[in-house]
Amino acid sequence: MLNDTNAAKIRSLNDSFRRSLAFGGTVLLTPGVTSLDIDRQAELLEAVRTFDRFTPDNDPHGEHDFGSIDLVSTRYFFKIDYYDQTGTMGSPDPADPAVTRRVMTIMRADEY
Known part of the structure; x- marks a missing residue:
């Protein structure tokens, strides 16, 4: 588990x-x-x-990496994942932007 810092x-x-x-x-x-449609996006x-x-x-770990949004009777999620700079493996340290590539996926809940 990550420390508070x-x-x-x-x-x-x-x-x-x-x-x-x-x-x-x-x-x-x-x-x-x-x-x-573009306005809804x-x-x-x-x-x-x-x-x-x-x-x-x-947000049990306090990282603000996931959220759920209801919009016009449809639920959407956003999720932030942490990759290394090549995007091929997990980040060795998500707290260090020099070694982390953040990827946020925004999706309908039924696509999860």
Whole structure:
């Protein structure tokens, strides 16, 4: 288990990435999201960007790496995963942006 200092660093990096949707990683959208009309996609991305309902139930490690959003009677998830810089293996240290590539997947819950 990560110590509190590492969790705080990871949380900060994840929040910065999620709020910007650009800096610090790559965002992937599943077919269930890309099939939405562009205005609904924008609404969903804004909901991800501004998400702040982290609780011990949905964020047990305090990393802010997962969220669930209900939009027009459909549930969506976002999930941030940590890879090494090549994207082929898990990151050796998710608290260190020099060795970590963040990938956030945004999907319909039924695609999980």
